Amino acid sequence: MNTITPWVALSFALSCAAGAQAADKSGSTIVRDYTDIVVPADQQAYETGVKNFNQCLHQHGFKYTWKAWIHETGNTYAYSYVTDPLSWEAFDAMSAAGKACDQALRAAVNPHLKSETSAFFEMMPALSHMPKGKPPTSAYIEVTYFKLKPGHEATEAFTAAAKKIAAAAEKSNWAVNYMIGAVREGAGDAPDFILVIPAKSWAEIGKEPDPSVWKMVENVYGKDSGQAIRKSVNDAVQNESEHVDSYSAELTYMASGQ
Numbered sequence: 001m002n003t004i005t006p007w008v009a010l011s012f013a014l015s016c017a018a019g020a021q022a023a024d025k026s027g028s029t030i031v032r033d034y035t036d037i038v039v040p041a042d043q044q045a046y047e048t049g050v051k052n053f054n055q056c057l058h059q060h061g062f063k064y065t066w067k068a069w070i071h072e073t074g075n076t077y078a079y080s081y082v083t084d085p086l087s088w089e090a091f092d093a094m095s096a097a098g099k100a101c102d103q104a105l106r107a108a109v110n111p112h113l114k115s116e117t118s119a120f121f122e123m124m125p126a127l128s129h130m131p132k133g134k135p136p137t138s139a140y141i142e143v144t145y146f147k148l149k150p151g152h153e154a155t156e157a158f159t160a161a162a163k164k165i166a167a168a169a170e171k172s173n174w175a176v177n178y179m180i181g182a183v184r185e186g187a188g189d190a191p192d193f194i195l196v197i198p199a200k201s202w203a204e205i206g207k208e209p210d211p212s213v214w215k216m217v218e219n220v221y222g223k224d225s226g227q228a229i230r231k232s233v234n235d236a237v238q239n240e241s242e243h244v245d246s247y248s249a250e251l252t253y254m255a256s257g258q
Contacts, residue, residue, distance in 0.1 A: 028085045031121045031181065035080045042112035043077065047251060049108030050079075054253040056101040061256070064094045068251035069141065074243035077114075079251065085123055119190055121181035127162040128179045129169035138198035140205060141245050145191035147238045154236040155192065161232045162193075165213065168220035176209045191241075205244060 038046045050068070064083060071078040086094070148154040162180060169176070178197040183190050199205045211219065218226030 027087050028090070029123045030086055030088055030091070030184070031123065032083045032086075032091065032118065033080055033121060034116060034118045035078055036109075036116050037075060037114040038077045038079065039112055039114050040077055046079075046109060046112035049112060050251050052108045053101060053105050054251075056104040057098070057253055058256075060097070060100045062097055062101070062253070063255045064090075064097070065255045066253040068248040068253075069245035070248050070251075072140070072244045072246050074241070079248075080245060081251075082121075117187070117190075119186035120184040121194055122184050124159075124162075124180045124182055127159060127166050129166050129174060130177050130179055139201065139247055140199040141247075142197045142199060142205060142242070143245060144195045144240055144242045146193040146195065146240050148192045148236050149238045154238075157232045158193065158236040161229050161236070164221070164229055165217055168217050171220055172216055174209075174211075174213075174216050176213070 036046075064086075066081045066083060069080045069082070070076075071080070083094075146158070148158055166180075168174070176197065178195060181194045181196075183192055183194060209216075214226060214230055217229055220226075221229070
């Protein structure tokens, strides 16, 4: 695994990261995520139901893309669907446009679910390190959820440290690319931040970064400052969880013209 211990072992989709540079200027920084937990015996029926639902969306000219990611580690009966970056206002239009297929979703997909969760992610380009222009195609993403300790102090410490790390990665032209998002409107047990790193293959996932994140930070800021940044992250994080997802073209709804 591309271990960036202890604060990341790097689901946004890579498409979200692709919009990171433009998002700052356009205001389209919000991504919605639905994660489905499927009854194991109903997995095939569930996937068929998603395809039927997508067909309904196409028939009604639905213009918003939902990219599908299958969880390869952790709960392997989990599927995540994420939008491209949008403005908050766009989700009102999306909701209205999708009503035509609500019944298809309830009839073809919902019966095969154990549970479903949803949240919004606000992309944070200042805390991230992504290539300029269009990023490379990603078959996998490594995802880390961060739950911070209670209080605004932990949030401020985490974001300040993440901003310094991203600046160091930019200055040193660090080879590892990643995107950080802040979780919005999640439940009480939802993480506070999500961190995603794209990968082309399992071989790339298993390759250790050289230099490591903390070595890279020390190279830029010096050993004492690097250790202080590391400690501030450790002190802010309450717990974290990780998983790897693979992109599913079959379950993705791609709006016409994209």
